[in-house]
Amino acid sequence: MSLEQFKNRNVGTQNYVKLDLDHTPTSGWCQFKQVVKRTFKPELFVGLWVTLREMINALFRGKMHTTQYPFEKLPISPRYRAIHDMLRLLESGHYRCIGCGLCEKICIANCITMETRYDENQRKEVSEYTINFGRCIFCGYCAEVCPELAIVHGQRYETASEQRASFSLFEDMLTPIDQLNLQQEYQGFGAVSPNADENIKKTPLAY
Amino acid sequence: METATMLPEVTAAGVIIKAVLILAVIAAIAGFGTYIERKVLAFMQRRLGPQHVGPFGLLQLAADGIKLFTKEDIIPQHANKIIFAVAPVITAATAFIALAAVPVFPDFTIPLLDIYVPSIASDVNVGILFVLGMMAAGLYGPLLAGMAQANKWGIIGSARTAIQFLSYEVVTGLSILAPIMMVGSLSFVDFNNYQADGTWIVVYQPVAFVLFLIAGYAETNRTPFDLLEHEAEIVSGYVTEYSGMRWGLFFIGEYANMITIGVIASIVFLGGYNDFWIFPGWLMIIAKIAFSFFFMLWVRAAWPHIRPDQLMWLCWKVLMPLAVVNVVITGIVMMIVG
Amino acid sequence: MSEVQTVDNMVTISIDGVEYKAKEGEYILNAARANDVFIPAICYLTRCSPTLACRLCLVEADGKQVYACNTKVKDGMSVTVDTPNILEERRAMMEVYDVNHPLQCGVCDQSGECELQNYTLEMQVDSQTYAIKDTERHTANWSSVLHYDAGLCIVCERCTTVCKDMIGDSALKTTKRGGDKLDKSLKDSMPKDAYAMWNKLQKSIIAPSNGTGSTDCSDCGECIAVCPVGALVSRDFQYTTNAWDLKRIPAVSAHSSDGFAIYYETKPRSISDRREKIFRVTNEWNFVSLDGSARFGYDFENEDVTKDEKAFANAVEALKKAETIRFNSVISNEEALMLQTLKEKLGVKLYNPEVRPFQKFLKLYSEASGKSLYNSDSTKAMKCDFVVSVGGALRNDSPGLKYAFNNIQKMNKGAGLYFHPVGDKLIPTFGKNVEMFIHKAGLEEASLYLLLDLFADKSKLPADVKDYIESFENGKLIDMLGGDSEKFMAGFDKMMKKKEKFVLMVGEDYYGHPKAENLAKLIVLLEETAGFEVVMNPPKSNALGVALICDLDDEATGYTVGYNENGDFRLSALGDGDLDLPAFNQQEGTVTTLSKRVVPTNVAIDYGGYVLNDLMAELVDAPRLTIDWTPYLPTDKGYKSVAFDDLANSFDNAGNDNRGYLLDVTTKEVELPSVEKFDENATLEGDIVYRCNPPRQFSDFSDKAHQIFEAFGLYASEERAKELGSKVEVVFENGSIEVDVVVDKKMEGNIVALSDFKSAQNVYELFGESRYATVTIREV
Ligand code: SF4
Ligand code: SF4
């Protein structure tokens, strides 16, 4: 289903089908006629047939609808906003987060906390980073504000756990280094727009 | 009639064994029925139904049983405690008592002990009347339950019970009157034997059969006549305040009744447990009961339920007159042919 | 010489068509700020000289483009802040600043409070027209506290300016950057001022002025505070948090008696440990400059204290049987009042060797002068143009007065005299009109007589004094005080040129001086006959408050309860006592500053234990909270009956200190005091030790702070330290102490300075009241 259908807000131009309803019977006789008509018209049997057909479809023609959820999952939109991921730089494998604190600042649920320090290489090191998922409302502002495309929403939407804390430390969210090749760019909030190149003015350089 | 005289003597032991058998088997089947119902409904909606407890979800009913048994038994504060507690038992008991007069399996002898187990626990010669009477008595279950629980939905449920069961009792009786006239007996065994030649009564009495089915659905509180506890209207009707095993008893009763109706329909109209072509009688009866059970589920999956006023209208203005006409015609035909 | 703002010296100017009043002789920028009008400006620092580095403050005054930060207002002047041309200039300037500025706001410590960010947004710079090749610029650590990132520096010169004009260390300077020359064609295509600014910017960068890689300064961190960008940051603070996460708590510095207005900036210390921690201290650097102890000595809190009921019961018992309570000046006015109440109700003695001499001296002074307190303060002092410091090691004792001394030289074309037995190489560098007299200890009276000779209106002097002064031959006093009379007298006229306002800074040496009474009287004479304003430096912290509130005793006897001091039972905010009490950053209350101002301070760090007020409730009677004592501070001493919550705590845009209230000073008419002659031979001879702390160290509390590392020791000039060796035993009349010898490169002369900030070392006992002692020093 394309998004266009949902974007069309002109009610009445969609493909609605109108039911051709009979008139409500007015006299007893009309009612009786209606009953007789309905009784002997095979409508009731059509109903029986439809259900039977679907059963046959399901059982023998492989048209079972059920997704066996915990074992099978439906694909979700790449823009879906679930438990966050912390991405790494593809080239070096170093985490992308620079510790600028913008996500911490913008978070309206006030649930991001981070620790930074001056490290041995004279860089700002993010020594710990957590999101309190008991509070997070998955608004996506953090992903949107992040200048480094470091914090993004991931696809883990199962947030039932004894301890939500178990989703929320830096290493829990960080792409495992051995799965770097599987790391996906996030397409939702904060992603670079497809025409970013056109929108950017080049700064003159003297070399 | 002659064959009956050739049977060994029916002993008390045999009857008790039969009774236990019926209780055990029917209760199990009733439970199993819930599983089948869920499965069939699921398939018809292209779902899988229960499937995680045991192979194919078979143990789901065990799980449900454990759940029902271990659930807290709640009796509402303002309920009439005794009646509240007794009501579900009435439903279940009447359902099983009704089965006493129904031949459930062909008879057999336990080999070593040499105990003869009859096909029927008690072959009362007014079998059909007894069964129908017992089922009618079952109406006290929902009625009392609804009234005892001090709950508006319960009251509405029991009111509906009263009108629905009483009204349709008339149709059941009248519809089955015609076959009774033909067979000339009220014993199930006689009905069975009457059709031993292979011609089913339904062939002579199609209208009676349809009326009986409709009335049977109404009496077992099945869609499209499940007004007693219709969730969309009255929360849960007469079972609103029930939980745990008390609630479970209503359902054992309901499923037992479904089987009873299936049994009656099979014996009275569909040729009983006579052999058919190469199929032995016991298989035939199981198949027939099974189908009639399946049909109930199928109907539930396919058809919507009706309003109480439509229900009454249907009963008194359509079905009852039809049944009367059917009885009269049957009588006339019997006079002419007989 | 009065400071009252009369309507006469106010002029009327109009800014963007609106009329405002402004002080005559004020810069347009300050006048605008005082009237809450915004004019963009980066490089200007209030109280320092304009450098014209940024040129952003360009405005149009009476039709001419001028720089608001160095053009004085004239009556009837009409100022336009934005003209199309000026807007264009400003935008071009901000573009220039952004050229080659690293895009690292994400990690930069200044992000969020960065003036480059702010003005870039304000001028709506969204694209860049100019480019030039970048020069390689390095980061460096200049001292234990300073981290400099040349890449981020916009060469606004605020750091060099504040260090020179305010702090006095002049430890930073601009140096050659070695950048490319600007393209000549730009001169015509670019706005004029932006081009000139860029031209200068391309040429310079900041470096320590001593030519080495490190600053060798007093580590006050004021340059960090004023830096508009992230170029100068504190090494300890760098990258530990973002500015906007910090909660600002207005407070008062606990260490020097200046009572600097500071903000403790706190946030939870980590993800797992949510206890608040002070991450840094900031200040309103346009209006108050901090010293190193105020800025870096902040983490002295008494951590993880819970209510220890047994210890509390013991403390109550101890106080009940105590004959003496010993304490120091790190205590709020309210707590001082509590101790005074204990004295009144339970009859305990209050022993405070730090403050007692000061209290006595204040009494002598007010008896002689009729004034309840000295009449000047550090803000007033800064407005004078001739400053004399006597009896104090200015650099060590009193950072605020040191800044004033220096600022007078730089901003008011001032002159200064510094009399002290211990030479300080830094003082003469404050200005060319500064003369330092390194005199013998014991000749303090002589220095005041010299001042009378130099400044007094002889006709007003009592005849005997006049005669006595005249009895000294030409220049004899000067020579006696270690000066070169000929040279001095030759330059003195120049020093005195156009000088109108004179201030005398009196240091701690005088308070415990054997001739304190005579000194006090001489000071009064100076005031009366030479027109000097006087400001005294209370020894430490809240010494003035203690001196005014408590009725101190001369000695401790019997069972002694020590509050942050030695005693038989110790109440301590240092975490090592028998009962814990809150440290200064965990308390609310008021402090009486050197400037006679009663200022409120607030709680920065939670405290879970008992406070002194709880003991009071148990012992005598007490209101619910410590701050409920505030309105009961003694009004006869100048305090006002104002509730703590009604005390303001801010500066206004004109830079007026509105914190708390000023003590009332009462005056009554008295006769001129009669003074004694001095004994030329009463000088101390032999090895002399001076009780004096290194800069940034004041008490156990500054010592506890992790960024204050100045050691407890015997400080000596380089030459003297060489003679002494690395560790010595100093033998006093009544005891001895073994200490390490520490070199203070800025010290001059043979006198050595023994620290007193560790109360456990009991240095006060060794010295007695005087700050000087003749000792024997043995190497060990
Ligand atoms: S999704 Fe929203 S609420 Fe959740 S961490 Fe990000 S900014 Fe905060
Ligand atoms: S906004 Fe991005 S780069 Fe900045 S701290 Fe958050 S995750 Fe890190």
Ligand code: SF4
């Ligand atoms: S100095 Fe200011 S503009 Fe430069 S990186 Fe730091 S925050 Fe950004």
Ligand code: SF4
């Ligand atoms: S270090 Fe900071 S204050 Fe100093 S010149 Fe550079 S930008 Fe200005």
Ligand code: FES
């Ligand atoms: S503020 Fe006036 S030139 Fe910078």
